[in-house]
Amino acid sequence: MAVEQEQKSKREPQIREYWRRYRRTARGIIILMEIVVTLIVGLALLFSDIDPSGTAFWATMAATALAATALNFFILDFLLTPLRDLAMAVTNAAGEKPTDPLANPNAPRYSKNGFKPLLQFIYEHAHDEESTKDEKSDSSASPQLKRFESALHETNTGFVIMDAHGKIQYANHAAPVKHDTDDTLQLELLFETNNSFDNWLANCRETAVRSEQSWVRVPNRIVGDEDRRIFNITANYEKGSAAEVVIVAYDATGIFQPEDDELDFISFAAHELRGPITVIRGYLDVLEMELEDQLQDDQRELFKRLVVSANRLSGYINNILNTSKYDRRHLQVHLSEEKLSGIYDTIKDDMQLRAQSQRRMLSVDLPSSLPTIAADRSSIGEVLSNLIDNALKYSNDGGSVSVTAATEGNFVKVSVTDNGIGIPSSVIGNLFHKFYRSHRSRETVAGTGIGLYLCKAIVESHGGQVGVTSTEGQGSTFTFTVPVYASVKDKLQANDYTNAGLISSSDGWIKNHSKYIS
Amino acid sequence: MAIKSILVIEDDRFIGEMYVRSLKHEGYDVDWVVDGHDGLVAVTSKPYDLMMLDIMLPEMRGPEILKALRGGKVDKIPNTRVIVMTNFDQDDESRMAMQHDVDAYLIKAEITPRKLVEVIKGFDKPTSVDEQ
Secondary structure, X not given: OHHHHHHHHHHOOOHHXXXXXXXXXXXXXXXXXXXXXXXXXXXXXXXXXXXXXXXXXXXXXXXXXXXXXXXXXXXXXXXHHHHHHHHHHHHHHOOOOOOOOOOOOOOHHHHHHOOHHXXXXXXHHHHHHHHHHHHHHHOOOOHHHHHHHHHHHHOOOEEEEEOOOOOEEEEOOOOOEEEOOOOOEEEOOOOOHHHOHHHHHHHHHHHOOEEEEEEXXXXXXXXXXXXXXXXXXXXXXXXXXXXOEEEEEEEOHHHHHHHXXXXXXXXXXXXXXXXXXXXXXXXXXXXXHHHOOOOOHHHHHHHHHHHHHHHHHHHHHHHHHHHHHHHOOOOOOEOEEEOHHHHHHXXXXXXXXXXXXXXXXXXXXXXXXXXXXXXXXXXXXXXXXXXXXXXXXXXXXXXXXXXXXXXXXXXXXXXXXXXXXXXXXXXXXHOOOOOOOOHHHHHHOOOOOOHHHHHHHHHHHOOOOEXXXXXXXXXXXXEEEEEEHHHHHHHHHHOOOEOOOOOOOOOHHHHXXXXXXX | OOOOEXXXXXXXXXXXXXXXXXXXXXXXXXXXXOOHHHHHHHHHHOOOOEEEEEOOOOOOOHHHHHHHHHOOOOOOOOOOEEEEEXXXXXXXXXXXXXXXXXXXXXXXXXXXXXHHHHHHHHHHOOOOOOOO
């Protein structure tokens, strides 16, 4: 480094050298002038009467030379002092080491003769430049900028600026960002796959000049992580700007966390329940297999009841789990081409067993001539079993439940009809609400009140609708529709077989859910 | 190739015994280990036709075992079918990743031994495997 500087100084003259060189030249000129003046005085004396060999002549010459030298050097000093001070100030401002001491701008003579502002200007200018340099390296800034920065540091709202390459230029303390493996900053936000920030940004770059987008309830970490925070995000895009993307992340953990904790609890509790139910159902199966030949008919019946009850319990646990999952907006169904009768086959044995043990007639007519549907097999299976289970529960002893299906436009409509107690028209509108139980059913039939709510959620996430008609005392018909596969095939392929293209927005059915209306 | 030998990696004693008993009843040759590390050792030291893998396991979790076996360039158990059995819902992403490397991904509470036997017998049929 030092060698480099030395070489550099050899190549081009430095600012600091100017002053001494100039002073040298000035002194040289003064001495030269001195000689000229003394010679002129000598010549003048020669033309006068003074004897050139006498003492008077040489005395006059010497006096002239001395007086002129002293005076000239005094004048030279007076004239050069400001130049020296300026040269030193400039040398210092240029970052070089001054050869002479720096002038103090506050010296009384400088304020008197008006030189002070000149010096001050140079000093201040040099200081400004210094702080700009510093700001780049260690982020000390002008007072105003500092205030602004400390305010951004204090707030718990995240603030991120990205350049045109998607690189994070600035992120404040609260911003949901993390250091990647190669130490670059990355956004740390878990968007939904089909409505992510990246998608939006890619889309903006292609089509937009200016755009704004908001996301609600975006977590930075997965459930269970201690540092999980939940944000409401707003992002602004402006093409060509140095700050192409500005992201404001409002920390709404306080609003969403309690609800999430509640859902966590429900979800953990339900998972806990899955262990024992696995064992109960499993061992019933094992015992039934092993004891098949030894059981008497009435014992067989008891076994059936055990199996039916265990299956039901398992179904309810699934309902709770799925509800908590959907409420948390982890709703992502993967739709594929399915036959309705094929879906029913997966729950057929269970349903028949339930009907039999409750002494109900269950007739299912799902013609194989029906077009295939776009469905998530296990979810639609859950809808069917929930509706059938309800119908079995609410019909009379010895009553019948029938399941039928027909094509209706681009949908297949499935109907589950019972001839049971029916539903009063006054409460029919509340049926699909979470935890809703009609006054009468609460007294006579057990249940959690989330089955129908879940059915609606699943069906609407497929782009279908649920419906109900009922006559009190005569029975009810619950219906739901699912899209015919051929009618949505293109949309599905475009959306990677998720339900994104089938529901009106990524919020889907959840828009109707009061918790999300705010 | 019909499935004969099965390795069950399951830390819950009740559930493990349930699978072992019902699968043996069906005539399969079943080994059972309770921790993930032993499971990895077992499946690489003896050629099983099928491995039943839990996700939450002591010592080594299911996804890690799977990664050790099928995460590299070479599939270390090319002739072994794998069924993941869990009661804990993973997030979509991890589930999809695992599903990619296995023959079935099942919820224990949903799959009674009888259904499990159906799934395993389904592998022996030449028709496509149902991964639901």
